[in-house]
Amino acid sequence: MRNIFLFIRRYFNFLLFLLLQVVSIYFIVHYSKYHQAMFGNSANKITGRVNNEYNKVEYYFRLKRTNDSLVKANENLYNKLRMDFDVPDTVSKTVIDTIRIDSLLQYRNYIYLNSKVVSNSITSQNNFIVLYGPNVRKFKPQMGVIDVNNSLMGTIMEVNDDYAVVMSMLHKDSRIDGKILKTGETGTVTWDGKTPNLLTLSGIPKSVKVAKGDTIITSGSSTVFPRGIMIGRVEAVYSEKSTSNYSISVRSATDFYNLQYAYTIINFQQEPVEKILEKVKKQQEEGNIKK
Amino acid sequence: MSLLVKTIVRFILFILFQFYVLDKIQLHQMVTPYLYFLFILWLPFKMKRGWLMLMGFALGFALDSFRHHPGFHAAACVLIAYVRPFLVNLMIPQEGFETNYEAPSVKSMGGLLPYMIFAGTLCLLHNTWLFLLEAWQFGNVWYFVVKTLLSTAVSLVLIIITELIFVRKQKFKTNTI
Numbered sequence: 001m002r003n004i005f006l007f008i009r010r011y012f013n014f015l016l017f018l019l020l021q022v023v024s025i026y027f028i029v030h031y032s033k034y035h036q037a038m039f040g041n042s043a044n045k046i047t048g049r050v051n052n053e054y055n056k057v058e059y060y061f062r063l064k065r066t067n068d069s070l071v072k073a074n075e076n077l078y079n080k081l082r083m084d085f086d087v088p089d090t091v092s093k094t095v096i097d098t099i100r101i102d103s104l105l106q107y108r109n110y111i112y113l114n115s116k117v118v119s120n121s122i123t124s125q126n127n128f129i130v131l132y133g134p135n136v137r138k139f140k141p142q143m144g145v146i147d148v149n150n151s152l153m154g155t156i157m158e159v160n161d162d163y164a165v166v167m168s169m170l171h172k173d174s175r176i177d178g179k180i181l182k183t184g185e186t187g188t189v190t191w192d193g194k195t196p197n198l199l200t201l202s203g204i205p206k207s208v209k210v211a212k213g214d215t216i217i218t219s220g221s222s223t224v225f226p227r228g229i230m231i232g233r234v235e236a237v238y239s240e241k242s243t244s245n246y247s248i249s250v251r252s253a254t255d256f257y258n259l260q261y262a263y264t265i266i267n268f269q270q271e272p273v274e275k276i277l278e279k280v281k282k283q284q285e286e287g288n289i290k291k
Numbered sequence: 292m293s294l295l296v297k298t299i300v301r302f303i304l305f306i307l308f309q310f311y312v313l314d315k316i317q318l319h320q321m322v323t324p325y326l327y328f329l330f331i332l333w334l335p336f337k338m339k340r341g342w343l344m345l346m347g348f349a350l351g352f353a354l355d356s357f358r359h360h361p362g363f364h365a366a367a368c369v370l371i372a373y374v375r376p377f378l379v380n381l382m383i384p385q386e387g388f389e390t391n392y393e394a395p396s397v398k399s400m401g402g403l404l405p406y407m408i409f410a411g412t413l414c415l416l417h418n419t420w421l422f423l424l425e426a427w428q429f430g431n432v433w434y435f436v437v438k439t440l441l442s443t444a445v446s447l448v449l450i451i452i453t454e455l456i457f458v459r460k461q462k463f464k465t466n467t468i
Contacts, residue, residue, distance in 0.1 A: 121314060194434070
């Protein structure tokens with residue numbers, strides 16, 4: 001017993017060093033899984049407040065660029081208005097309905113809620129975006145986030161009272177189902193951790209004709225994003241030697257260098273769909289045990 | 292200013308400067324400028340190694356919580372805090388020098404060159420361990436090596452500039468009357 005104490009006393013520094021290293025590496029490995037841990041939340045509140053103050057200054061200096069992107073978003077919306085299209089048939093005649101105006105509401109699948117970006121990073125290999133605003137309380141993990149020009153930013157990881165942390169597309173664990181608009185093939189969009197704004201689309205077979213400039217959109221096969229949200233455009237096409245797939249380099253439509261506002265997409269079908277999926281999984285597991 | 296107040300102020304300033312100034316600079320994808328660990332280099336000679344490591348851990352953890360992924364910088368800072376006393380013992384030019392001065396600086400290490408070797412070694416260790424942990428999943432050796440070396444070079448330039456702008460007055464303390 002005495003020897004153990006002597007040993008600890010003698011190598012106290014080295015043991016402390018090992019202990020602290022193990023704690024750090026434990027954080028690295030386990031944080032992405034258990035991000036609701038107590039550290040995450042209390043740290044968020046302090047850093048969130050500092051970020052907020054800093055963003056007030058930064059926002060002022062970027063007003064011009066923010067304004068430009070809002071003008072572009074508005075232009076897009078104006079171009080989608082009904083009155084822009086002249087349809088020479090009688091089907092689209094405007095009729096004023098006498099039923100309540102909100103009758104559309106019950107068919108609504110998605111709703112977009114705005115929030116302010118208070119912190120954003122692009123330099124590290126795991127990048128996060130922090131959102132702030134009155135709507136943040138309605139957010140939940142696994143909801144999709146897009147920027148003002150309707151292009152994809154990331155998914156929400158963690159929400160506390162005032163702040164939501166978003167896993168940016170520029171994160172090594174980010175996996176998003178992408179689809180080539182022209183041909184309809186689906187693949188997975190990831191980030192290789194090097195250049196911001198350059199993503200990788202993998203899983204597209206070599207039989208598909210892909211050209212530079214092709215649009216990549218979300219496939220809509222998950223409950224996180226609706227179909228057709230812009231991810232980016234093809235920058236270059238490389239063929240993988242060992243497989244029959246292409247590795248496609250995609251320039252992201254979102255300008256990650258300048259993010260000021262974000263829209264979070266709430267999918268009203270997310271809950272029922274996930275419930276049913278869980279049920280099926282459970283049934284299969286039970287079936288496996290019986291066999 | 293007492294040592295405690297000075298340390299706390301330095302801690303806050305280094306973290307804020309690192310996250311809000313240096314992290315926003317886009318030099319190149321291969322270069323990530325780091326300066327915040329200069330805090331550990333500036334801690335006094337007298338400080339016990341255990342406390343050094345705890346301070347390093349706190350510093351790294353503070354930066355990590357701004358970046359929303361704890362562990363990376365904490366691990367790197369603990370490593371350099373652990374290695375610092377060995378280096379000080381190696382680099383000190385004569386017996387009893389650390390009792391004459393308070394903390395490592397260009398003057399107390401006896402010239403710019405020894406101090407730069409001291410800072411450069413710790414900087415290289417910090418970057419190597421940090422990028423190694425970050426690059427674990429990406430696994431490209433050349434990318435890792437080049438990024439470490441370039442970032443270290445940029446960090447060293449930053450350290451020299453900081454030392455030139457903020458000259459720390461070092462009193463020559465001696466007990467021989």
